[in-house]
Amino acid sequence: MKKTLILAGALIAALAMPSGAALAAGDYVKPPRHSWSFSGPFGTFDREQLQRGFLVFRQACASCHGLEYVSFRNLAEPGGPEFTPGQVEALAADFRIQDGPDSSGEMFERPGEIADRWPNPFRNKQEAAAANAGKAPPDLSVMAKARTFERGFPWFITDMFTQYTENGVDYINAFLQGYVDPPEDLDILAGNHFNLYYPGQIVAMPNVLFDGAISYTPEGSDRPVAPETVAQYAEDVTAFLMWTAEPHLEQRKRIGFQVMLFLLVFAGLLYFTKKKIWGRLGEDGAPEYRA
DSSP states (O other): OHHHHHHHHHHHHHHHSOTTOOOOTTOOOOOOOOOOTTOSTTOOOOHHHHHHHHHHIIIIITTTOOOTTOBGGGGGSTTTTOOOHHHHHHHHHTSEEEEOOOTTSOOEEEEOOTTSBOOOSSSSHHHHHHTTTTOOOOOOTTHHHHOOOOOOTTHHHHHHHHTOOOHHHHHHHHHHTOBOOOOTTOOOOTTOEEBTTSTTSEESSOOOOOTTSSOOOOTTOSSOSSOOSHHHHHHHHHHHHHHHHOTTHHHHHHHHHHHHHHHHHHHHHHHHHHHHHHTTBOTTSSBOOOO
8 A cells, every 4th residue: 555655646746847947967857748730630721820831931941851752743632721722823933943854855954933842942852951050950751640649647547548649739839839949967079059959969960940030010010920039930831841741631531530430320220220130039039020
């Protein structure tokens, strides 16, 4: 009994410990859980947030990271940022796409078209690594699904019932806000940076988000549509990366709900059919005859 009380007290203390508590260098800090519009079985993307997230990606991330699995036309499709076709065509035309070979066997460049994939900022991984202190920046197309973290006990049990699957986006959102001054006793090599939420806390990627660095003020207006803060930038670009990783999320959830509804109706029909057929038999298994 005494051991049980001790274990229970230790568990309560662990759950009560704030996630942002000061830790020594190298300790792992679990990202805090964030509220997303696309969470849960009925969650959907916020179109305005996806458009802001794309703006953040283009201005703060696209110079180093690519979107290998995203075509320009995807930006105008239902379920995503839903830019107009004209906006997407103008965006694609801003890029020069290598094509060919032509009739003489030479490669050439042309303006981008909506069917083209988002161009990588580097020609190959070797060039990307050479431009970034020896480490090529990863492609961000499916990063929201590729990154995760363990929430530990008892959350991995409750997550099964709450359908929590936002580990990846919670990590990315926290990571983008996790650049802080390193502990005084920690020596960091040149070209590396301290991030509270990165495993090991030493990362090659520098901080790219700063308050007021990206304008959310529409043309002809003097007020931004959302706060121009690091927290807002991080949330918006993370939501955008969730869409690039799962562009058919809304369709999947809608079909899943329809399938569950169909199965419930089908189960009801089966029950009443069984009751209609087998209800004719008496307790001894012989058919009952009614006058």
